[in-house]
Amino acid sequence: MTDLAIAANGLRKSYGDKTVLDGIDLAVPEGTIFALLGPNGAGKTTAVKILSTLITADAGETRVGGHDLAADPQAVRAAIGVTGQFSAVDGLITGEENMLLMADLHHLSKREGRRVAAELLERFDLTEAAKKPASTYSGGMKRRLDIAMTLVGSPRIIFLDEPTTGLDPRSRHTMWQIIRELVTDGVTVLLTTQYLEEADELADRIAVLNDGKIAAQGSAEELKRLIPGGHVRLRFTDPAAYQNATSALPEASRDDESLTLQIPSDGSQRELRSLLDRLDSAGIEADELTVHTPDLDDVFFALTGGTGIPNQPKEAVR
C-alpha cells in the first residue's frame, strides 16, 4: 500500500454558526496530485489553511507527511510548502533577493542559499529577470517565482491554492508543466482550483467540495462516470446497415440524416462489451464507433447544483 502524504478524517470547521467544513475525509498518496474542486465559498481555502497549520480545525484527525497536525504542527510545517492566492513575493526587491530571503528563513548558509537560489531561478526560467524588481514581473513570472520560493525549503508536500487563477493560457500551461515536474520528483501536490480543465489535466484524484462536504471523490474518469449523459455513438455510411442497426438497438436515439445512433452508456468496459456483442450477433458493422463521457463541467454542475446524483455507483467514488 502506498503511504499517504495527507490523511484527514472527519475534519470540521465552523465560524460562528456557519459550518464551513462538515466532516471531510481526505486521503492523498505520496507523489500524487490531488485537486480540491468546489464553487466559491465551498471551503477549499479553509481546508488548505487547516492542512498547512495556518488555522486549527474544530474536530478531526489529520496527518500530514506522517505527522499529527494537532500534536506536532512544527514537524508538519517543516515538511510542507504553501503557495497561496496572495503571493509571498515582495515586489520591491528583486527575484533573486526574494529567493535569498527565503533561503535565510530556512537557515541555509549564504553559500548554500546562493546555490539553491541560482538553481531554482534557472529551473523556473527567471535567471534573466533575477536582478529586476519583482514588481516588474508578469503574472506568470510572479507565480513561477512564488513556487521557486516555496521550493527553497525542499518541501515534500506542496499546497497550491488556485495556482493558475488570472494567468493567460500559455502561462497556465507552463505552470501545469511545472506542477507535473514537481510530482515526478516524488513531491505530493494538493491544489485547489476553480478550473475543471485544470483538475482534469493534472490531478490523479479530485474531491468535489460542496456545502462543507465532499460530494464525490475519484479520478476524473470515475467522476465523469457518476453522472448520466454518457453515450456511445455509432455512425453508418450505408443506409441499409443503419436501418438494421435501428431495429437491433430500439433504445437508441436516431439521427436519420447523419445515419447516426446514440446509445446511452456509462462507457464502462462491461457495457461496451455487451453493446459490441449485440452488434456482432446482429451482423452489424458501424463505420465509426465513439464513446462519449460527460466532461467535468457536467459533473461539477450535477454535484454542486443540489440536484444529487442518480444511482451513484459507490465503488467508483472511492
Ligand SMILES: Nc1ncnc2c1ncn2[C@@H]1O[C@H](COP(=O)(O)OP(=O)(O)OP(=O)(O)O)[C@@H](O)[C@H]1O
Ligand atoms: N475567518 C473567517 N470568518 C468567518 N467566515 C469565514 C472565515 N474564513 C472563511 N469564512 C467563510 O467560510 C466559507 C468558505 O470560505 P473559503 O475561503 O474556504 O472558500 P473557498 O472554497 O476557498 O472559496 P473561493 O473559491 O471563493 O476562494 C465562506 O463562506 C467564507 O465566508
